[in-house]
Amino acid sequence: MKSFVQLTDTHIRAKGQLAYKRIDTAAFLAKAVSSIESMHLKPSAVILTGDLTDFGRIEEYEHLAELLEPLTMPYYLLPGNHDAPDVMRQCFVGHDYLGEAGGPVQYTLDMGEILLVAIDTSVYGRSAGALCQKRLHWFEQTLASNADRPTVIAMHHPPFTTYIEHMDAIGLLEGRDAFVDIVGKHPQIERIICGHLHRSIDARIAHTIASTAPSPAHQVELNLKPGGPSAWLLEPPAFKVHAWQADNGLVSHLAYVGEFDGPHPFHEDGKLID
Numbered sequence: 001m002k003s004f005v006q007l008t009d010t011h012i013r014a015k016g017q018l019a020y021k022r023i024d025t026a027a028f029l030a031k032a033v034s035s036i037e038s039m040h041l042k043p044s045a046v047i048l049t050g051d052l053t054d055f056g057r058i059e060e061y062e063h064l065a066e067l068l069e070p071l072t073m074p075y076y077l078l079p080g081n082h083d084a085p086d087v088m089r090q091c092f093v094g095h096d097y098l099g100e101a102g103g104p105v106q107y108t109l110d111m112g113e114i115l116l117v118a119i120d121t122s123v124y125g126r127s128a129g130a131l132c133q134k135r136l137h138w139f140e141q142t143l144a145s146n147a148d149r150p151t152v153i154a155m156h157h158p159p160f161t162t163y164i165e166h167m168d169a170i171g172l173l174e175g176r177d178a179f180v181d182i183v184g185k186h187p188q189i190e191r192i193i194c195g196h197l198h199r200s201i202d203a204r205i206a207h208t209i210a211s212t213a214p215s216p217a218h219q220v221e222l223n224l225k226p227g228g229p230s231a232w233l234l235e236p237p238a239f240k241v242h243a244w245q246a247d248n249g250l251v252s253h254l255a256y257v258g259e260f261d262g263p264h265p266f267h268e269d270g271k272l273i274d
């Protein structure tokens, strides 16, 4: 069995600065990294699905690189609406998959038998996401030429409406229908994994499931009431673990980060504890 971790929406700021004046996102990420490193089954890679920094500044990416340094497995980056892809490229030398300056960050990765297809929904300087014809064309071609590989799609903005209104207002506003059409034509897609929402949410897209993951720092308030305010809160930090076995398929776990009582055994002397 193989697994990989999805970390998302780390929102790292320059050293000594807090996000929204209150959240120590660096301390949260350091804890998530140490959780990943102490997992019983070591994941083979970590994919970060966007909003890596808060403002896309050089000092933020430098800080991010330092915080990710303790990871002993490779990690891969994808931009979100809070990022600046060209600054990312400048700060993560050697991450050649990030592509040419000025272009979208789109790439494929071999995760054992799984093919991971990362697509860029970010438009620099804008909060909402978009997939233009060019990006969709690359996506379709990539899927067509890997029809026999079980595939996971990674993207920042999810391709569905969440009913959290202020987040839907900055959702994937362009290219969503075309994206869903393409997904529907490619049964090899096992899952679509997304960020942006700072919560765990699932929705059906064609034959598959699209999910968003919580942040290892702050979460977006669960408020489905129309007109609800844009607000964050410190619900438990978490990341996702996607595990794969050929005879069983892809199974996704939510992993909380923090100190919790336990683990304690269910059994004592071979019997369930009464």
Ligand SMILES: [Fe+2]
Pocket: 009, 011, 050, 051, 080, 196, 197, 198
């Ligand atoms: Fe975010």
Ligand SMILES: [Fe+2]
Pocket: 050, 051, 080, 081, 082, 156, 195, 196, 197
């Ligand atoms: Fe975002």
